[in-house]
Amino acid sequence: MARARPARGVPHRVTLADVAAAAGVATSTVSRCFTRPDRVNDATREHVLAIAAELGYAPNPAARALESGRTETLAMLVPDIANPYFSGVIKGAERAASAAGMTLVLADTAENAAVEERLVRRLGPAVDGFVLSASRLPDDVLLRACELNPIALVNRATPGVACVVADFDSGTRQIVEHLVSLGHRSLVYLGGPAESWSGARRWAGLRDAAADAGVEATRLGPYSPTIDGGPAAADAAVTSRATALVAHNDMLAIGVLRRLAARGVAVPGDVSVVGFDNIVGSDFCSPALTTLAERTEDAGVRAVEAVLHQSRHRSSQPPTLVLPTQLVVRESSGTAA
Amino acid sequence: MARARPARGVPHRVTLADVAAAAGVATSTVSRCFTRPDRVNDATREHVLAIAAELGYAPNPAARALESGRTETLAMLVPDIANPYFSGVIKGAERAASAAGMTLVLADTAENAAVEERLVRRLGPAVDGFVLSASRLPDDVLLRACELNPIALVNRATPGVACVVADFDSGTRQIVEHLVSLGHRSLVYLGGPAESWSGARRWAGLRDAAADAGVEATRLGPYSPTIDGGPAAADAAVTSRATALVAHNDMLAIGVLRRLAARGVAVPGDVSVVGFDNIVGSDFCSPALTTLAERTEDAGVRAVEAVLHQSRHRSSQPPTLVLPTQLVVRESSGTAA
DNA sequence: TTGAAAGCGCTAACAT
DNA sequence: ATGTTAGCGCTTTCAA
Numbered sequence: 001m002a003r004a005r006p007a008r009g010v011p012h013r014v015t016l017a018d019v020a021a022a023a024g025v026a027t028s029t030v031s032r033c034f035t036r037p038d039r040v041n042d043a044t045r046e047h048v049l050a051i052a053a054e055l056g057y058a059p060n061p062a063a064r065a066l067e068s069g070r071t072e073t074l075a076m077l078v079p080d081i082a083n084p085y086f087s088g089v090i091k092g093a094e095r096a097a098s099a100a101g102m103t104l105v106l107a108d109t110a111e112n113a114a115v116e117e118r119l120v121r122r123l124g125p126a127v128d129g130f131v132l133s134a135s136r137l138p139d140d141v142l143l144r145a146c147e148l149n150p151i152a153l154v155n156r157a158t159p160g161v162a163c164v165v166a167d168f169d170s171g172t173r174q175i176v177e178h179l180v181s182l183g184h185r186s187l188v189y190l191g192g193p194a195e196s197w198s199g200a201r202r203w204a205g206l207r208d209a210a211a212d213a214g215v216e217a218t219r220l221g222p223y224s225p226t227i228d229g230g231p232a233a234a235d236a237a238v239t240s241r242a243t244a245l246v247a248h249n250d251m252l253a254i255g256v257l258r259r260l261a262a263r264g265v266a267v268p269g270d271v272s273v274v275g276f277d278n279i280v281g282s283d284f285c286s287p288a289l290t291t292l293a294e295r296t297e298d299a300g301v302r303a304v305e306a307v308l309h310q311s312r313h314r315s316s317q318p319p320t321l322v323l324p325t326q327l328v329v330r331e332s333s334g335t336a337a
Numbered sequence: 338m339a340r341a342r343p344a345r346g347v348p349h350r351v352t353l354a355d356v357a358a359a360a361g362v363a364t365s366t367v368s369r370c371f372t373r374p375d376r377v378n379d380a381t382r383e384h385v386l387a388i389a390a391e392l393g394y395a396p397n398p399a400a401r402a403l404e405s406g407r408t409e410t411l412a413m414l415v416p417d418i419a420n421p422y423f424s425g426v427i428k429g430a431e432r433a434a435s436a437a438g439m440t441l442v443l444a445d446t447a448e449n450a451a452v453e454e455r456l457v458r459r460l461g462p463a464v465d466g467f468v469l470s471a472s473r474l475p476d477d478v479l480l481r482a483c484e485l486n487p488i489a490l491v492n493r494a495t496p497g498v499a500c501v502v503a504d505f506d507s508g509t510r511q512i513v514e515h516l517v518s519l520g521h522r523s524l525v526y527l528g529g530p531a532e533s534w535s536g537a538r539r540w541a542g543l544r545d546a547a548a549d550a551g552v553e554a555t556r557l558g559p560y561s562p563t564i565d566g567g568p569a570a571a572d573a574a575v576t577s578r579a580t581a582l583v584a585h586n587d588m589l590a591i592g593v594l595r596r597l598a599a600r601g602v603a604v605p606g607d608v609s610v611v612g613f614d615n616i617v618g619s620d621f622c623s624p625a626l627t628t629l630a631e632r633t634e635d636a637g638v639r640a641v642e643a644v645l646h647q648s649r650h651r652s653s654q655p656p657t658l659v660l661p662t663q664l665v666v667r668e669s670s671g672t673a674a
Numbered sequence: 675t676t677g678a679a680a681g682c683g684c685t686a687a688c689a690t
Numbered sequence: 691a692t693g694t695t696a697g698c699g700c701t702t703t704c705a706a
Contacts, residue, residue, distance in 0.1 A: 013462060013485060015699055026677045031701060041675055056481075060462040062399040062408070063699035066682045071399070073463075081443070082424035082617070090418050094445055103459055105442040106418070108431055122440055125350060125397040125683090126463065144393070148350060227617065254621060280419070280564065284595060286623040352683055363693045368685060378691055400683035403698045462699090 014057040023051045034059060065126065073103045074307060075123045076131040077116055079193075080226070081108045083251055084279040085296065089133055089154055092300025100308055102128070111193055111225070113137055120145050129307035131300070132156065136195040150310035152303040155294075156197040162306040162318035166294040168198065171325035172205030175246060175274055175292060178327055180213050183336035184244040184272065190233040190256065191221030192248030199225075199248055202276060206246060218242070223252060230255015238263065243271055243336045250275035250282045250291055257285060257332065268334030278328050287331035295323045351394040360388045371396060402463065410440045411644060412460045413468040416448045417563070420588055421616040422633065426470055426491055429637025437645055439465070448530055448562070450474055457482050466644035468637070469493065473532040487647035489640040493534040499643040499655035503631040505535065508662035509542030512583060512611055512629060515664055517550050520673035521581040521609065527570040527593065528558030529585030536562075536585055539613060543583060555579070560589055567592015575600065580608055580673045587612035587619045587628055594622060594669065605671030615665050624668035632660045 020027040025048060032040050033048045040048075065071040076093050078086040090106065097104040107123070109116040113136040120130065120137070129150035135142065139158050145151060146161055153163035179187060189206050192199040203219055210217035220236045223229035225248050234256040237245045247253035253275030260267055267273055267287055275282060278293035302321050310318065357364040362385060369377050370385045377385075402408040411434050415423040427443060434441040444460070446453040450473040457467065457474070466487035472479065476495050482488060483498055490500035516524060526543050529536040540556055547554035557573045560566035562585050571593040574582045584590035590612030597604055604610055604624055612619060615630035639658050647655065 013699095016701095017699075027700080028678080028702075029676060031699095032676090035701075039675075044675080058458045058461065060403075060699055061459065062402040062463055063682090064701075065399040066397075066403060066684090066699080067701040069682085075442070081418065081427050082421065084419065084421065087419035090445065094447075103444070103456070105412070105444055105460075107440070107442055108427065110431075119440070121395045122398065123442075124395065126399055258621060281618045281621070284591060284618070284623065285621045350683095353685095354683075364684075365686080365694080366692060368683095369692085372685075376691075381691080397683055400698090401685075403683080403700090404685040406698085 013060070014055045015060070016057070019048065019052045019055055019057050022055060023048045062126075071126060071128050072101065073105060073127045074129050074131065074304065075119075075127040076104060076106050076133065077109050077119055077135070078106065078133045079109050079111045079116075079136065081106070083226070083249070084281060085249065085251075085277040086133060087280070088296025089300040089303075092297035092302075093131055093304045094300070095297075096301040096304035096308075100304070102304075102308070104304075109136070111136065113141075113195060117141055120149075124149050129311050131303045131307060133303075134196065134198060136193070150307045152306035152310070154299050154303050157320065160318060162303075162310060162320070164299050164302045164306065164321040164323060165201075166198070166299070167322050167325050168201040168205045171276075171292045171294075171327070172202060173209045174325070174327040176206065176209035176213055176215070178290070178329065178333065179244045179272065179274070180215060182272065182334060184215065185336065186216035186218075186242050187244040187246055188237055188240050188242040189217065189219045189221075190223055190237060190245060190247045190252060191219050192223065192225040192229075192252065194222050196225075196248070198276075202246075202248065221248070223248070225249050226251050227255035227258070230257070231259045234259035234263070234265075237271070238265060244274070244333075245271055246274045248276065250277040250279045250289060253289055253291070253332075254281065254285050257287070257289070267332050270337050272333040272336075274333055283330070290330045290333040291328055293326045293328050295325075299323055350397070351392045352397070353394070356385065356389045356392055356394050359392060360385045399463075408463060408465050409438065410442060410464045411466050411468065411641065412456075412464040413441060413443050413470065414446050414453055414456055414472070415443065415470045416446050416473065418443070418445045420563070420586070421618060422586065422588075422614040423470060424617070425633025426637040426640075429634035429639075430468055430641045431637070432634075433638040433641035433645075437641070439641075439645070441641075446473070448473065450478075450532060454478055457486075461486050466648050468640045468644060470640075471533060471535060473530070487644045489643035489647070491636050491640050494657065497655060499640075499647060499657070501636050501639045501643065501658040501660060502538075503535070503636070504659050504662045505538040505542045508613075508629045508631075508664070509539060510546045511662070511664040513543065513546035513550055513552070515627070515666065515670065516581045516609065516611070517552060519609065519671060521552065522673065523553035523555075523579050524581040524583055525574055525577050525579040526554065526556045526558075527560055527574060527582060527584045527589060528556050529560065529562040529566075529589065531559050533562075533585070535613075539583075539585065558585070560585065562586050563588050564592035564595070567594070568596045571596035571600070571602075574608070575602060581611070581670075582608055583611045585613065587614040587616045587626060590626055590628070590669075591618065591622050594624070594626070604669050607674050609670040609673075611670055620667070627667045627670040628665055630663045630665050632662075636660055
C-alpha cells in the first residue's frame with residue numbers, strides 16, 4: 001500500500017522504512033547500519049548510509065527509546081537558569097555529555113519542588129538519566145525517582161543517591177577564620193530557600209565554625225537567592241547591627257551590596273559581606289565580592305559521569321564526591337568596624 | 338503471559354496496560370482518561386485515575402509521540418547559556434510554554450552552527466517545535482528544518498521563517514545620536530561572531546547612522562562575545578585611537594572595561610564604551626555600562642507563541658515581530674576626550 | 675550477512 | 691461509554 005499519510009501537521013519525516021525501500025534492503029539492515037555497523041557487510045553499509053544521507057534520514061529518538069529504553073539523552077534540572085553559578089555546572093555537564101555522545105537538555109525548575117517533580121516525571125521516560133542541581137525534592141520523592149532513572153545530585157546529598165557536593169565544612173570554616181582574623185566577633189547569615197540542602201549545610205557549617213571560634217552567629221531569612229532578594233536581606237542585616245554578613249549565594253550578596261550602597265552603608269567600612277559561589281560578576285561588582293569558590297565545572301563533569309556509570313552498571317554503591325572549596329578574598333571584607 | 342521482563346536496566350515503569358489491568362478496563366479507556374476525560378464516564382474516570390495515581394503511572398511521552406506526533410515539548414537553543422542576555426529570553430519562553438501546558442527544554446549550541454544543526458536534527462522528532470535564539474544556521478539549513486518542525490527565531494531573520502527581532506535600526510541610531518551629542522566624531526565597533534545575524538544588523542545600523550551623522554565608524558573583530566573576548570578587543574580599540582567603542586554585546590563590553598581599567602585607560606574619561614543587551618551585571622559593573630536594552634522576556638514569550646501558532650494553524654504567513662529597543666545611559670559614556 | 679516478524683507503550687479509528 | 695484492533699518507527703530475537 002502506498003504511503004498516503006496526509007502529512008499530520010508535518011510534511012513527512014524520512015523513516016527507516018523509506019531508507020530501506022530506497023536501498024532495497026530490510027529495515028533491520030538499515031537499523032543495524034546505525035546501531036551495529038560491524039554486523040553489516042561493508043558494501044551494504046556504505047550503500048545504505050549513502051542513501052540515508054541523501055534522503056536526510058535521522059533516527060527518531062522516541063521510537064528508538066520505545067524499544068531499547070535508551071535515548072542517548074540526559075536531562076539536567078537547575079533551580080534558576082539565570083543564576084550564573086549554574087552556568088559552570090552546565091558547561092561541565094555539557095562537556096562530559098558530549099564527550100560520551102549524549103545530548104544534554106536543560107530545564108529550569110524555578111526554585112520550585114513541585115515543578116521539579118513534574119519535570120522529573122515528565123522527562124523521565126524520555127531520557128537516560130538526570131543531573132539534579134541543588135534539588136529541592138523531598139528525600140522520598142527523590143528515592144522513588146531513582147528507581148526509574150539513574151540520578152546524580154549536585155550540592156545535595158541524600159543517602160542512596162549519587163552526589164557531588166562542595167566541601168562546605170571546610171568552606172564555612174575558611175569564611176569564619178577569615179572574618180575572625182579581621183576582628184569580627186559576630187556574623188549574620190542571610191539564608192536562602194528553606195528547602196535548599198546547600199543552604200542548610202552552609203548555615204550548619206557557619207554556626208559550628210563560629211561556635212568553635214567563640215563568635216556569635218545568627219540566621220536571618222529566608223530570602224530569595226537572587227539580586228532581588230537583596231533589599232530585604234540588607235535591611236534586616238542593618239537592623240541586626242552585625243559587622244559581618246554572609247549571604248546564601250553571590251546573587252543575594254550582590255543584591256545586598258547594592259542595597260547597602262543605596263543606604264549609605266560602607267562596605268567593608270561599616271560591614272563586611274561574604275558570598276558563596278564565585279560567580280561571574282562577583283569579581284566585577286563594586287566592591288568586588290569576597291566569596292567561597294566551588295569547582296563548578298568539575299561538579300558538572302563528575303555528575304554526568306556518575307549518571308552514565310549508573311546507567312551502565314546497575315549500581316553498587318552510589319558514589320559521594322566531595323569537591324574542595326576555596327575562599328576568594330576581594331574587597332567586600334575588611335577589618336571589623 | 339506474565340510480565341516477565343527482567344528489568345532492562347530500569348526496575349519497571351508502570352504502563353497503561355498495568356493500569357488497565359488493575360482497573361479492569363481496556364487500555365483505550367485509560368488512555369482516554371488522560372487525553373479526552375470528557376469521553377469517559379465520570380465514575381470510570383475517577384476509578385482509573387485513582388488507580389493510576391496509586392500505581393504512580395506517568396504516560397510515556399516517547400510512545401505517545403510515536404503515534405500522535407505531538408510531544409507537548411518545545412526546545413529552545415541558545416548559543417551560550419552563560420550569557421545572561423539569554424536568561425531573559427529563556428524566562429519569557431518558559432513562562433509562555435508553561436502557560437500553554439508545554440514543557441520547555443534548553444540546549445546550548447556553544448556558538449557553533451554545526452552543533453546547532455546536530456541538535457535540531459537530533460531533537461527534531463522529539464519536540465513539537467523550536468525557538469532558535471540568535472541562530473547561526475545558514476539560511477538553507479534553516480529553511481529545510483522548517484519543513485519538519487515549526488520554528489521561531491529570536492534576533493535572526495530569514496524570509497519565510499517566523500521571527501521576533503529587536504529594533505536595531507532605531508537602537509543603533511539612538512547610540513550614535515547619544516555619542517554625537519557627547520562630541521564624539523568617530524567610533525569603532527567591536528564585532529562578534531561572523532555568523533551572528535544581530536551582529537551584522539548592529540554594524541549595518543551603526544554604520545548607516547554614523548554616515549548620516551557625518552561621523553566615522555570602523556569595525557574591528559570578530560571577537561568572542563564573552564568577557565574573555567575583552568582583552569583582544571580592548572587592545573585593538575586602544576590602538577585605533579577612537580574615542581568611542583561600541584561592543585557587540587555587554588559581555589564583551591564588560592571584558593573591554595576590565596582590560597581598559599587594567600591598562601589605565603579611563604572610562605569615560607579617555608574613551609566611552611557602549612554595549613548591547615542590558616544584561617544583569619551591566620548595571621553593577623564599574624563603571625556601570627551604557628547599553629541598548631531589548632525586551633528580552635517579551636521576545637521569549639512571543640517566540641513561543643509563534644511556534645505554537647504555527648503548529649496549530651499550518652501556517653499562512655510566518656509573522657515578523659519587531660520589538661522596540663531603548664538606550665540605557667549609565668556611567669561608561671561621557672564627553673569626547 | 676541478511677530478512678521476517680514480534681513487539682516497545684500509546685493513540686485513534688472503528689465496533690459494539 | 692467502552693472495547694478491539696491496527697499501527698507509529700524502531701530494535702531485536704530468530705531463521706534463513
